[in-house]
Amino acid sequence: MSDIDLNLQIWRQKKTDSPGSFQTYALDKISTEMSFLEMLDVLNEKLTKEGLDPVAFDHDCREGICGMCGTVVNGVAHGPEKEVTLCQLHMRNFQNGDTLVIEPFRSRAFPIRKDLLVDRSAFDRIIQSGGYVSVNTGGTPDGNAIPIPAPTAELAMDAAACIGCGACVASCPNGAAMLFTSAKVSQLCLLPQGQTERHQRALNMVETMDKEGFGNCSNERECEAVCPKSISIRNIARLNREYLKAVLSEG
Amino acid sequence: MELNSQIPSGALSEKWDNHKFNSKLVNPANRRKYKIIVVGTGLAGASASATLAEQGYQVQTFCIQDSPRRAHSIAAQGGINAAKCYQTDGDSVQRLFYDTIKGGDFRSREANVYRLAQVSNSIIDQCVAQGVPFAREYGGTMANRSFGGAQVSRTFYARGQTGQQLLLGAYSALSRQIHKGQVTMYNRREMMEVVLVDGRARGIVTRNIITGEIEKYTADMVLLATGGYGNAYFLSTNAMASNVTAAWRAHKKGAGFANPSFVQIHPTCIPVHGDYQSKLTLMSESLRNDGRVWVPKKVGDKRHPNDIPDADRDYYLEKKYPSFGNLVPRDVASRNAKEQCDLGKGVGSTQLAVYLDFADAIKRDGQETIMKKYGNLFQMYEKITDSSPLKEPMMIYPAVHYTMGGLWVDYNLMTTIPGLFALGECNFSDHGANRLGASALMQGLADGYFVISTSVANYLGTNSLRAVSTSDDAFNEAEKEVEGRINKLLKNSAGGPAGKVTVDEIHKEIGKLLWDNCGMARNKEGLESALAKLPAIKEKFWNKVYIPGDTKEINQSLERAGRVADFLEFAEIMVRDALAREESCGCHLREESQTEENEAKRDDENFSHVSVWEHKGDGAEPIMHKEQLVFENVTPSQRSYK
Numbered sequence: 001m002s003d004i005d006l007n008l009q010i011w012r013q014k015k016t017d018s019p020g021s022f023q024t025y026a027l028d029k030i031s032t033e034m035s036f037l038e039m040l041d042v043l044n045e046k047l048t049k050e051g052l053d054p055v056a057f058d059h060d061c062r063e064g065i066c067g068m069c070g071t072v073v074n075g076v077a078h079g080p081e082k083e084v085t086l087c088q089l090h091m092r093n094f095q096n097g098d099t100l101v102i103e104p105f106r107s108r109a110f111p112i113r114k115d116l117l118v119d120r121s122a123f124d125r126i127i128q129s130g131g132y133v134s135v136n137t138g139g140t141p142d143g144n145a146i147p148i149p150a151p152t153a154e155l156a157m158d159a160a161a162c163i164g165c166g167a168c169v170a171s172c173p174n175g176a177a178m179l180f181t182s183a184k185v186s187q188l189c190l191l192p193q194g195q196t197e198r199h200q201r202a203l204n205m206v207e208t209m210d211k212e213g214f215g216n217c218s219n220e221r222e223c224e225a226v227c228p229k230s231i232s233i234r235n236i237a238r239l240n241r242e243y244l245k246a247v248l249s250e251g
Numbered sequence: 252m253e254l255n256s257q258i259p260s261g262a263l264s265e266k267w268d269n270h271k272f273n274s275k276l277v278n279p280a281n282r283r284k285y286k287i288i289v290v291g292t293g294l295a296g297a298s299a300s301a302t303l304a305e306q307g308y309q310v311q312t313f314c315i316q317d318s319p320r321r322a323h324s325i326a327a328q329g330g331i332n333a334a335k336c337y338q339t340d341g342d343s344v345q346r347l348f349y350d351t352i353k354g355g356d357f358r359s360r361e362a363n364v365y366r367l368a369q370v371s372n373s374i375i376d377q378c379v380a381q382g383v384p385f386a387r388e389y390g391g392t393m394a395n396r397s398f399g400g401a402q403v404s405r406t407f408y409a410r411g412q413t414g415q416q417l418l419l420g421a422y423s424a425l426s427r428q429i430h431k432g433q434v435t436m437y438n439r440r441e442m443m444e445v446v447l448v449d450g451r452a453r454g455i456v457t458r459n460i461i462t463g464e465i466e467k468y469t470a471d472m473v474l475l476a477t478g479g480y481g482n483a484y485f486l487s488t489n490a491m492a493s494n495v496t497a498a499w500r501a502h503k504k505g506a507g508f509a510n511p512s513f514v515q516i517h518p519t520c521i522p523v524h525g526d527y528q529s530k531l532t533l534m535s536e537s538l539r540n541d542g543r544v545w546v547p548k549k550v551g552d553k554r555h556p557n558d559i560p561d562a563d564r565d566y567y568l569e570k571k572y573p574s575f576g577n578l579v580p581r582d583v584a585s586r587n588a589k590e591q592c593d594l595g596k597g598v599g600s601t602q603l604a605v606y607l608d609f610a611d612a613i614k615r616d617g618q619e620t621i622m623k624k625y626g627n628l629f630q631m632y633e634k635i636t637d638s639s640p641l642k643e644p645m646m647i648y649p650a651v652h653y654t655m656g657g658l659w660v661d662y663n664l665m666t667t668i669p670g671l672f673a674l675g676e677c678n679f680s681d682h683g684a685n686r687l688g689a690s691a692l693m694q695g696l697a698d699g700y701f702v703i704s705t706s707v708a709n710y711l712g713t714n715s716l717r718a719v720s721t722s723d724d725a726f727n728e729a730e731k732e733v734e735g736r737i738n739k740l741l742k743n744s745a746g747g748p749a750g751k752v753t754v755d756e757i758h759k760e761i762g763k764l765l766w767d768n769c770g771m772a773r774n775k776e777g778l779e780s781a782l783a784k785l786p787a788i789k790e791k792f793w794n795k796v797y798i799p800g801d802t803k804e805i806n807q808s809l810e811r812a813g814r815v816a817d818f819l820e821f822a823e824i825m826v827r828d829a830l831a832r833e834e835s836c837g838c839h840l841r842e843e844s845q846t847e848e849n850e851a852k853r854d855d856e857n858f859s860h861v862s863v864w865e866h867k868g869d870g871a872e873p874i875m876h877k878e879q880l881v882f883e884n885v886t887p888s889q890r891s892y893k
Contacts, residue, residue, distance in 0.1 A: 060490040066321040114805040128430040132423035137302040140380035147391025156384040
């Protein structure tokens with residue numbers, strides 16, 4: 001355990017339509033045991049006591065599952081450590097004297113609301129357009145009625161692990177939401193329960209994705225590299241197949 | 252305050268069916284005429300919103316996060332119980348009922364708990380049909396694991412992310428209804444007030460977190476699914492935004508608050524390591540299936556855990572509770588960890604930790620099998636602590652995790668305010684004085700998918716409600732109250748921060764007071780001193796808190812200040828409740844009431860009741876009412892897990 005001094009450059013922006021800029025803050029004696037968000041808490045306490053406006057950032061569960069947190073740190077979404085969300089990133093990944101450039105997830109489809117806080121409701125709208133099995137409450141068959149091979153369930157679970165944080169979009173040079181969309185399409189097309197609507201689902205979700213202003217996939221693999229849940233781009237290949245099959249069969 | 256639990260007549264196993272038959276219905280064509288507000292989108296709120304919308308009601312749903320998918324149910328790890336008996340190991344609805352009521356130390360209602368066990372199986376079927384990727388055996392059938400307080404394997408799971416998968420299932424059902432226009436979804440809204448018209452809940456006032464606008468919404472009934480109040484302690488496993496505000500606002504408007512001192516302290520959390528710490532991280536109870544809990548036998552044994560031979564280790568749970576071993580209920584495991592640390596046998600730099608060791612399990616089953624079961628938990632642990640559970644034992648310590656107490660509700664889940672219902676963790680109904688692992692998910696989804704629609708139809712079918720509008724006096728008054736409170740919070744901020752305190756400083760102070768005096772072990776003296784200290788902290792908060800920024804914009808300090816203000820008021824009934832309950836039961840250990848073996852000693856003669864608090868106005872002492880618990884089907888016994 002040790003303490004480090006940091007130089008922070010943080011994106012400050014008052015509102016969606018106001019101009020933003022980087023502001024520099026010196027922050028000393030940060031314990032390397034702290035999480036990244038605890039470091040921001042310390043900064044905000046300091047700014048508050050100095051009569052300055054604290055940095056707005058999204059966060060909630062602080063254990064890597066709610067998907068609410070996320071900024072770009074030195075050019076990498078969720079920072080330098082692999083397979084973690086920002087709240088799981090710990091300060092032991094940084095050295096004394098480091099400069100950290102902290103900015104929001106940037107995408108045409110994710111308008112900045114304040115500082116590091118963005119609006120990702122476009123993701124909700126993608127799910128709303130078809131990311132479900134259309135089943136009402138009640139009257140469903142016994143859980144064991146349809147056997148699902150363990151490897152299939154595991155593969156579906158790999159895709160279902162997506163937390164909807166948006167790091168994939170922020171890292172893609174095209175601002176594509178393919179990894180996010182393909183994770184849900186994959187989960188449901190792998191499972192027997194998702195078969196009935198699989199074609200319509202792929203068509204609707206891709207259409208919404210385009211309408212929301214997300215870009216196209218050109219296999220840059222940046223999304224997979226930053227995904228805190230290691231969602232594989234194989235899911236994107238699966239989505240492409242699903243989409244193609246859907247276009248051919250549904251027109 | 253009248254407490255009519257509305258428990259249906261008939262034999263225990265027939266009550267729910269009788270109740271459904273005797274409840275009024277609303278014709279499908281008429282349902283669209285009714286508007287229902289649901290606050291919260293965790294398991295209970297999302298499932299209730301989706302189900303009611305599917306049935307044809309107009310639903311307006313509110314959540315505090317940027318998306319309904321982020322509610323804190325998502326963080327539940329281990330699993331969900333159901334009485335499927337897929338393992339043919341002797342499980343049944345009756346046994347799930349008994350385990351739950353015994354686990355709660357006989358401080359919950361028989362009828363509610365039985366209903367919970369009855370609908371548990373339908374929850375699993377529902378979630379499978381939604382495409383929740385539960386763990387499967389190689390033959391394709393559903394896998395189970397064991398949890399504390401049960402001797403059967405009835406817990407269904409999706410790796411260590413069961414809460415996430417169940418919540419995403421409910422979120423997808425909700426999303427489908429949003430798409431259809433049956434649910435209007437309001438993200439980033441904080442409920443600030445419930446509005447009563449003619450004594451009935453008819454709407455809410457919210458603050459739009461993005462714009463700061465105060466907004467008013469009307470409805471025919473209001474459902475709260477706003478979770479628990481564990482963050483009163485500042486440090487807990489709850490998400491940062493989890494709060495008591497919605498429940499507290501309802502309480503101040505007349506909703507009784509039941510058993511506020513019943514707080515579950517979860518035994519397996521990552522220990523505290525610094526005063527900058529913002530939250531504690533839970534390590535799923537499922538780890539106790541294979542992990543063995545121990546401390547060094549000798550006080551002050553500073554050797555690395557791997558260098559301490561078996562003979563010098565004290566596997567205290569296995570020794571003390573041979574039949575349940577490491578899988579004793581949470582309250583028992585937590586208290587025993589505290590006891591070991593109090594004896595000076597705690598490990599780690601703070602000596603407030605015990606070991607949870609997987610070495611034997613890895614030797615027995617192989618690393619691959621263990622990683623398949625707990626891989627993501629091990630990874631989570633390593634990311635935080637920089638130590639691999641594959642190489643050395645985990646260090647764990649109890650932390651505030653779940654609140655069994657909550658708004659008092661009758662069998663219909665209605666609070667003492669007509670038209671105001673409470674679902675999931677925010678009510679008190681099913682877990683008594685201690686919740687068993689994997690039962691929170693079960694209760695949240697039971698309430699939302701399978702219970703509330705009967706209550707909604709019955710309420711709407713038996714009451715004629717007049718039209719209300721947001722321009723009615725009641726709404727304008729509530730709006731004024733909310734604005735007044737915000738202005739009061741901001742009144743110190745004009746002069747700058749010099750000589751002031753921050754919101755977090757006060758939150759930490761109240762949190763420590765509660766942890767020290769109203770935590771794992773409680774006594775009269777400590778509770779009385781906490782009660783005496785509360786007013787000064789409250790006064791400091793209101794006279795000195797400094798909140799930067801404006802109200803009509805994103806202001807996260809202001810959001811937190813509002814929640815802390817309510818925690819400060821709420822803490823009083825929490826401590827009073829702990830003080831009034833002069834017995835030990837479940838999570839609530841009064842040091843004055845222990846057996847010779849230091850187990851919680853209940854006093855059924857005097858305390859076999861739910862304590863329900865009534866607000867009598869700011870500054871006035873709250874009044875406690877009792878709902879006597881009646882046990883016709885089980886005989887309360889001293890819990891033994893030996």
